[in-house]
Amino acid sequence: MTSVISNQSSSKNKFEKFKAEKDGLMVKNELDRFAQVGWEAMDETDRDHRLKWVGVFFRPVTPGKFMLRMRMPSGVLNSHQMRVLAEIVQRYGEDGNADITTRQNLQLRGIRIEDIPDIFDRLKAADMTSVQSGMDNVRNITASPIAGLDADELIDARELVQQVQDMITNSGEGNPEFTNLPRKFNIAIEGGRDNSVHAEINDIAFVPAFKDEVLGFNVLVGGFFSAKRCAAAIPLNAWVSPEEVVALCRAILEVYRDHGLRANRQKARLMWLIDEWGMDKFRAAVVEQMGCTLQPAAPEDEIDWDKRDHIGVYPQKQAGLNYVGLHVPIGRLYAPDMFEIARLAEVYGNGEIRLTVEQNLIIPNIPDSRLDAFLQEPILEKFSIAPTPLVRSLVSCTGSQFCNFALIETKNRALSLIKELEAELELSRPIRVHWTGCPNSCGQPQVADIGLMGTKVRKDGKAAEGVDIYMGGKVGKDAVLGSCVQKGIACDDLKPVLRELMIAHFDAKPKEETMV
Template sequence: MTETVTTTANLNKFEKLKAEKDGLALKEEIEKIAKIGWEAMDETDRDHRLKWLGVFFRPVTPGQFMMRMRIPNGILTSSQMYVLGEVVQRYGDDGSADITTRQNIQLRGIRIEDLVDIFNKFHGVGLTTIQSGMDNVRNITGDPVAGLDAHEWYDTRELVQQIQDLFTNYGEGNPEFTNLPRKFNIAITGGRDNSVHAEINDLAFVPAFQENQERNSVTFGFNVLVGGFFSGKRCEAAIPLNVWVHPDEVVAVCKAIVEIFRDHGFRANRQKARLMWLIDEWGIDRLRREVEQRLGKELLPAAPKDEIDWEKRDHIGIYEQKQPGLYYVGLHIPVGRFCAEDMLEIARLAEVYGSGEIRLTVEQNVIIPNIAESRLQTFLQEPLLDKFAVTPGLLMRSLVSCTGAQFCNFALIETKNRALAMTKDLEKELIFAYPVRIHWTGCPNSCGQPQVADIGLMGTKIRKNGQTVEGVDIYMGGKVGKDAQLGTCVQKGIPCEDLQPVLRELLIQHFGARLREPAIV
């Protein structure tokens, strides 16, 4: 194929606004922005460039902004969670927070006038929102039980932090990487169950051992996957780069691949501005050669197999750590949404019972680690665990949902509230033999990742009885953990008001659910 040449004339509108002014430039204008208010702001700054600072204008809630954090590997301290809870409590108008499918947190109800104060609070506890939106490397995901899991191959925490520091200049902003053609997702897993969904990332590192037959030895490292992504136009699983890297090479390889994407990714058609489109144009061999050229050395070919050999865990419940006498407890946060009081209480529990550490999962849940065995039973009696259970229902425990139309202007349907209500009703109707993963997403952007679910529901608008109503397209066949694969659309255009009986039948026919016996009066 002939490589696409991008000129100023055929740049899309987002490339033009970036060429006019880098989003990171707004960092120096925060005091002015906070003083004049959102209605007096330049519209392009408000709607787009603020996203480089992690601040998102939402037309469905004018005047109430969303803030997206950067929480590498999903790891927080109790001090940081206290600050996040206090921000939602003090500044949020009907504020709430959502745990995302990238081990991150989004705060809602934020006023632009309070940005200076909020950023100062974040800085005081080592939090940042920098480059968390638009055409940047997004939150780096890693194993939620890294350093706790006795069976892990490698503790990913330090590597994830190094990658974050590289692309964000230690949270201060890095103009070298603020103008990518599109967003870029990176994940690194050192465990055995693919807890990061490696296959849906632009760049992923999965554990693998390289054999040296001459020395009769094996060395730990990572096989490299590239090109995974979801969009309204196309969804693809990541493919092997045919490269194995030592842990010491991971950060340099990340830098090289992101630089290649920055310098050569497509900028004319925004729908084709993800890494996989460049791979289509170049071929995987050329991408590998370009990486080696930037590194100044040849890379070893991929190890024959990776070490993802477990089915995926959800980490909900009570588990022994590798540290003798300590446990981590996974709390189920229904569809990842909690309020300020919940956040403050989670911080208190982590401080009182654990080491003050809190972890987030890509399933939108919370882990509190380092609880001594002697404190475990007392911890389990805490009232918050009535709301955020350690033994939720088998359908509820695997429920995932994007933000939905309540707060997101891209969403075509309401998701979180509907998902919760329908799941509760289905659990009343059915008995389940094992957890079933149902993911809701409000639009084809697939933030709720329906393609990796047992049953995925993608929001759409359909016609029923001459009226436009909210509906879903149904996806099935997604598999996580070892042998991960993406599901496909099996049924289109189901009105949401007619969805529950459809789900009931799918659960009975494909997932071993049984109808409950009617109560005897």
């Protein structure tokens, strides 16, 4: 492995150089020392980069206060775990909050390096980890948020997701085999019919498919967003049984690790390697790495439903039980919210909580006899089961409030602007509006009906916050990525532009017209 990577890295960028000097995972053994010396006395590369290998992110916009990104396979946690996370963020005042991400996990804000050893002890005791959740590692592995609950699902993917995570992270202890990928890497396993995981934007995606009446998965590879390029995943021409999922993930990761492009980080994602080699060569390398043959893909997969957002009340496949999807505006939770969600999950359900890629949450396993009482709980006024159409489908990345990559403030602006538009427009259906603060596309504007990507513009001769507008993204069956249709709109001028787009393309009507 080492010789191959070294050959690929003859003209190393600064990231490859510091990875060669010291594996990022090695900071796991230095956390006590970091806590003692404090963030200002730390080696800058350790602080700014290597800490991300254990899920700790230095943020120059909030110096001394770090972000902690959790791993939550399939977006599942329990009430005790939610309470532990609430206790962690509770102590950090106005900076203490948690954001639900578009990969079904939580990011905690306001963390001090001095508290990391104690926090990690708490996480381990609660069977949680943040290891390998940043930089050149495999990110949180996603699945349907109603896996195991959905009467129409084909396979409950939760156990497969856990097996893949355990392989990659050595069951949460950290695994040096996969800590030096060329770039970040996303994996999703879909067990339902509606492509809840956005298969098209993952480096590896498994979608259910029957072959010779046996249920397995067709495999897609290479999907990604970056500042340089966005590409939808393409077929590997492979069908695998559930028992082969982990082995195929390992083989693809090993091929990517050993042969992926490393000179230019903007051309280092998996798809660039596939482009350079061609699919036939890439597939052959994966087969050789697996040490066995791969069956050709099934002619058709089973993704044949429009995508669901799971907000509201739904019966489970378990008789007499229900899951309730709560809308969390812009995905942000504060400690009191987290404690209350934990309480609701315990009192009305079995303590389980699910997160969605739309930045919302689900409380499952609520008996029919407790449903009415649950729906009377005051927190449902904040986290609605029937939000208004534009708010319902709003997604936003962190934005410049906490992220130094973001070029604009997103979350608060997104919510305020969407509420203003709802006050002026009558809508016949939801419009999916996604905000992202920079070209890294954490808010996934390319999968939205209307996507807004932060940029800098000139207005009245001065630099100002602005957006590029994307349209045409489709999710669910036959998903496609949207494209940029307008560039450089100042955020202060955005509302009338969005208003006209919604009227022209999404059948919105000004409220004064509907009253005539």
